[in-house]
Amino acid sequence: MAGGVLNPAGQAVQTRFRIGLADSWGIAPGSSVLEIGCGQGDMTAVLADAVGPDGRVVGIDIAAPSYGAPVTLGQSAAHLLAGPLGQRTEIRLATDVLAASFPAGAFDHVVLSQCSWYFASYEQLRDTLARVRPWARRLCLSEWDLRPTTVEQVPHLLAVLAQGQIEAGGSRGDGNIRTVFGRDDLHRAAADAGWRIGTTATVEATGMQDADWEIAATLDYVGDTARMSALPAEIRRLVATQADLLRATARPRGNPALPAYSVTAA
Ligand SMILES: C[S@@+](CC[C@H](N)C(=O)[O-])C[C@H]1O[C@@H](n2cnc3c(N)ncnc32)[C@H](O)[C@@H]1O
Numbered sequence: 001m002a003g004g005v006l007n008p009a010g011q012a013v014q015t016r017f018r019i020g021l022a023d024s025w026g027i028a029p030g031s032s033v034l035e036i037g038c039g040q041g042d043m044t045a046v047l048a049d050a051v052g053p054d055g056r057v058v059g060i061d062i063a064a065p066s067y068g069a070p071v072t073l074g075q076s077a078a079h080l081l082a083g084p085l086g087q088r089t090e091i092r093l094a095t096d097v098l099a100a101s102f103p104a105g106a107f108d109h110v111v112l113s114q115c116s117w118y119f120a121s122y123e124q125l126r127d128t129l130a131r132v133r134p135w136a137r138r139l140c141l142s143e144w145d146l147r148p149t150t151v152e153q154v155p156h157l158l159a160v161l162a163q164g165q166i167e168a169g170g171s172r173g174d175g176n177i178r179t180v181f182g183r184d185d186l187h188r189a190a191a192d193a194g195w196r197i198g199t200t201a202t203v204e205a206t207g208m209q210d211a212d213w214e215i216a217a218t219l220d221y222v223g224d225t226a227r228m229s230a231l232p233a234e235i236r237r238l239v240a241t242q243a244d245l246l247r248a249t250a251r252p253r254g255n256p257a258l259p260a261y262s263v264t265a266a
Pocket of ligand 1: 036060062096097112113114115118119120124
């Protein structure tokens with residue numbers, strides 16, 4: 001979020017996308033929102049704007065304030081809290097939702113935006129969705145859709161899958177994508193946690209830089225001998241093949257992102 005100071009045009013694209021998400025979820029003025037996986041606060045700021053001066057947003061992230069680059073979560077939170085939306089916003093970093101507690105019905109909405117793939121496992125996501133169930137009336141989810149609609153989106157897909165395979169192969173990192181979920185997986189996790197799926201929508205993601213970021217992260221991982229040598233040989237070979245394919249098919253920059261979708265549940 002404070003990253004917007006470094007790249008205002010890029011931040012505008014990210015913010016516009018999240019305004020589309022908040023619209024798709026119908027976040028109304030005066031409502032209270034718990035955001036899980038708030039990261040650098042891109043969604044938190046949009047939610048704080050949507051709820052207005054009489055609303056409230058609590059953002060929670062499991063990562064430490066020192067996590068994140070080029071701007072850390074702690075720096076971003078300080079920037080948001082010092083600005084005009086700060087009065088209606090609270091941010092709790094280094095906080096595990098599974099160990100947190102709120103009164104029943106404390107929130108109108110629980111939001112998870114583009115963070116499910118950062119969870120350590122399906123079970124951790126499901127248990128988190130179950131933990132928040134009593135706290136809010138509605139669940140609002142968004143994630144990238146693994147189903148490309150154009151061939152130019154395939155490098156984003158390849159990058160995501162390769163990162164998921166690196167993690168699944170046992171070479172664990174605490175940075176980028178850890179567990180890749182498709183739409184059906186997310187619906188299953190929400191249903192297993194006691195939520196009933198309501199509406200789903202595709203959300204406009206034109207211009208989003210996430211494909212470029214994930215491609216760069218994947219090629220970094222593949223170039224990291226320590227991470228790659230921790231993988232079983234067969235998985236290492238499979239990941240290396242996908243990295244070759246990625247280098248052959250991705251543009252140097254400006255790769256279009258996969259489509260994104262939003263879901264509500266009650
Ligand atoms: C892509 S980032 C932030 C996305 C952010 N919601 C947005 O829309 O800009 C994903 C975040 O999920 C967080 N995360 C991963 N597992 C988590 C968990 N179990 N509980 C809370 N946050 C988690 C990560 O620490 C990371 O900051």
